[in-house]
Amino acid sequence: MSASLAERTEPVAIPPPVLDNVPVPDDVVVRNLSIAYGAAAPVLRGVSFAVRRGETVALIGANGAGKSTLLKACLGLVPPGAGEVQVLEQVFGGRALRRSGPREALRTIGFVAQKHNLVLRLSVLSNVLHGFLAQHPGPRCWLQATAPAALRQRALQVLDRVGLAHLAARRADTLSGGQQQRVAIARALVNAPRLIFADEPAASLDPAVGEEVMQIFTRTSRETGTTLIFTTHHLDHARRHAQRVLGLKAGMLVIDAPVDRLQREELHGFYD
Amino acid sequence: MASTTEPVIAGMPRRIERPSALGFIGYAVALAVLVWAFGGSGWSMTELVRGIPSLGDFLLRAWPPRIERLDSLFRALVETFQMALVGTLVGAVLSLPLAIAAARGLIGSRVLAAAARGLVAFFRTVPDLIWALLFVIAVGLGPFAGTLAIVVDTIGFCARFFAEALEDVDRGPMEALSAQGVRRSDSIFCTLMPAAMPAFITTAMFAVEKSTRSSVILGLVGAGGIGLELKVAMDLFDYPTAATILLMIFALVVAVEQAGAWARRRVLGG
Ligand SMILES: Nc1ncnc2c1ncn2[C@@H]1O[C@H](COP(=O)(O)OP(=O)(O)OP(=O)(O)O)[C@@H](O)[C@H]1O
Numbered sequence: 001m002s003a004s005l006a007e008r009t010e011p012v013a014i015p016p017p018v019l020d021n022v023p024v025p026d027d028v029v030v031r032n033l034s035i036a037y038g039a040a041a042p043v044l045r046g047v048s049f050a051v052r053r054g055e056t057v058a059l060i061g062a063n064g065a066g067k068s069t070l071l072k073a074c075l076g077l078v079p080p081g082a083g084e085v086q087v088l089e090q091v092f093g094g095r096a097l098r099r100s101g102p103r104e105a106l107r108t109i110g111f112v113a114q115k116h117n118l119v120l121r122l123s124v125l126s127n128v129l130h131g132f133l134a135q136h137p138g139p140r141c142w143l144q145a146t147a148p149a150a151l152r153q154r155a156l157q158v159l160d161r162v163g164l165a166h167l168a169a170r171r172a173d174t175l176s177g178g179q180q181q182r183v184a185i186a187r188a189l190v191n192a193p194r195l196i197f198a199d200e201p202a203a204s205l206d207p208a209v210g211e212e213v214m215q216i217f218t219r220t221s222r223e224t225g226t227t228l229i230f231t232t233h234h235l236d237h238a239r240r241h242a243q244r245v246l247g248l249k250a251g252m253l254v255i256d257a258p259v260d261r262l263q264r265e266e267l268h269g270f271y272d
Numbered sequence: 273m274a275s276t277t278e279p280v281i282a283g284m285p286r287r288i289e290r291p292s293a294l295g296f297i298g299y300a301v302a303l304a305v306l307v308w309a310f311g312g313s314g315w316s317m318t319e320l321v322r323g324i325p326s327l328g329d330f331l332l333r334a335w336p337p338r339i340e341r342l343d344s345l346f347r348a349l350v351e352t353f354q355m356a357l358v359g360t361l362v363g364a365v366l367s368l369p370l371a372i373a374a375a376r377g378l379i380g381s382r383v384l385a386a387a388a389r390g391l392v393a394f395f396r397t398v399p400d401l402i403w404a405l406l407f408v409i410a411v412g413l414g415p416f417a418g419t420l421a422i423v424v425d426t427i428g429f430c431a432r433f434f435a436e437a438l439e440d441v442d443r444g445p446m447e448a449l450s451a452q453g454v455r456r457s458d459s460i461f462c463t464l465m466p467a468a469m470p471a472f473i474t475t476a477m478f479a480v481e482k483s484t485r486s487s488v489i490l491g492l493v494g495a496g497g498i499g500l501e502l503k504v505a506m507d508l509f510d511y512p513t514a515a516t517i518l519l520m521i522f523a524l525v526v527a528v529e530q531a532g533a534w535a536r537r538r539v540l541g542g
Pocket residue numbers: 037043061062063064065066067068069070114
């Protein structure tokens with residue numbers, strides 16, 4: 001896990017501008033977003049925030065606060081009930097998104113879901129290669145056996161970065177939960193995305209590997225200017241790996257602060 | 273007693289939900305329908321008992337089985353199995369696209385899904401013997417007509433269960449891929465197909481068994497296979513030959529079922 005992803009795969013994003021007076025575009029803009037599942041009470045209530053290109057943001061909140069729902073709404077997996085989501089200049093609003101999803105923008109997104117990520121009956125390498133499907137559609141990337149050599153090589157390199165190159169040929173269901181999560185992370189990184197959403201990427205990992213994985217994310221973000229939004233229950237992960245913290249409490253955004261200005265008082269009572 | 277001091281928590285679900293008034297009416301109607309159906313089916317214990325000696329008479333006249341034409345009978349049996357195998361294979365392959373179209377929440381188009389489901393239901397509800405009669409008219413007497421009938425019958429069976437298998441697969445991996453902008457068709461083939469594959473294979477195995485049984489019958493209308501031999505033997509009161517044919521069919525069906533069970537164990541175990 002030595003050399004960086006950036007050296008091996010062409011970065012597709014522009015590094016974030018350093019000058020303060022140059023406007024940095026917003027990769028994610030959420031305006032007044034409310035979401036309810038069916039007739040139940042709303043899970044998200046009037047959430048608004050914006051994430052600038054290249055920013056790393058931690059989303060925290062108690063179980064059931066709505067973190068996963070917010071990420072899914074950003075990815076067009078859950079339609080917004082009210083309000084609007086804009087991702088990479090593509091707007092998800094109302095019910096239109098189900099019909100004609102804005103594929104183009106999504107092709108440069110990496111996503112690690114909280115659970116049920118992998119196709120368990122396929123090999124680890126095949127699962128990672130699925131990360132290329134957005135840019136290389138068609139049967140060749142369905143299975144590792146038929147994938148182009150260059151893509152197989154890149155998939156193996158990214159697997160090496162998460163420490164699992166030696167398991168490339170194994171079937172995904174023979175891996176431990178933490179190993180499966182790392183395969184999902186490799187699949188999200190393999191396409192050199194501009195924007196990464198990761199839902200509790202370190203939750204099933206032991207402290208050392210969790211730290212390593214978070215560092216892979218943040219290093220990728222730093223080196224390629226990738227925007228990163230991750231959820232976590234580890235406040236120290238939020239403190240050390242994010243530039244900014246968003247806090248959801250019962251579906252409302254109650255914290256939105258740069259990490260260095262996040263006060264102890266602000267977190268006081270946050271998890272009550 | 274420690275248990276009496278434990279607080280009672282509200283909201284314990286009932287062990288068995290009490291049926292509603294509508295539910296009671298439902299049970300009563302179901303019972304009435306059963307009684308009515310027994311009446312209409314002419315079910316009669318006395319007739320059944322009276323019929324047993326005639327069955328015994330058939331068995332006495334059929335014994336011992338006649339094995340003179342064993343080689344030509346065996347060829348007909350093999351043809352039966354070949355029809356079943358090819359018909360099921362073609363039917364199962366054709367079932368895949370139909371199942372994808374028919375499965376809920378996969379393709380989005382309600383019209384297409386309803387059309388696919390309707391077609392599959394139509395294939396299923398028309399009996400295989402009728403399909404065989406139609407295909408005999410279309411392509412003439414012989415095994416090809418029977419094979420086509422089995423193809424249609426297999427689609428009616430497989431496409432339905434394939435669609436249900438696809439609906440049962442966890443959609444998590446598919447969501448993860450569509451979140452990254454992967455085309456719907458690619459994510460169906462990458463995530464749903466591998467996960468549903470064991471169900472597909474076991475369903476197809478059942479279909480082979482089912483087809484073997486029906487391909488025996490198809491011969492009765494001249495659509496190939498050993499059924500024709502059986503009909504001729506029965507029509508000529510050649511019961512010993514009929515007995516041989518019945519034993520051969522029995523052996524074939526049991527062999528196919530055993531092989532199918534073994535293959536299913538292998539698929540589900542691996
Ligand atoms: N598919 C769904 N259907 C109905 N309700 C749902 C669904 N998904 C989530 N919910 C509900 O929405 C609320 C928020 O769920 P969500 O998964 O977004 O929380 P979370 O912040 O990610 O929690 P955790 O930390 O446990 O992952 C919960 O009350 C949950 O029960």
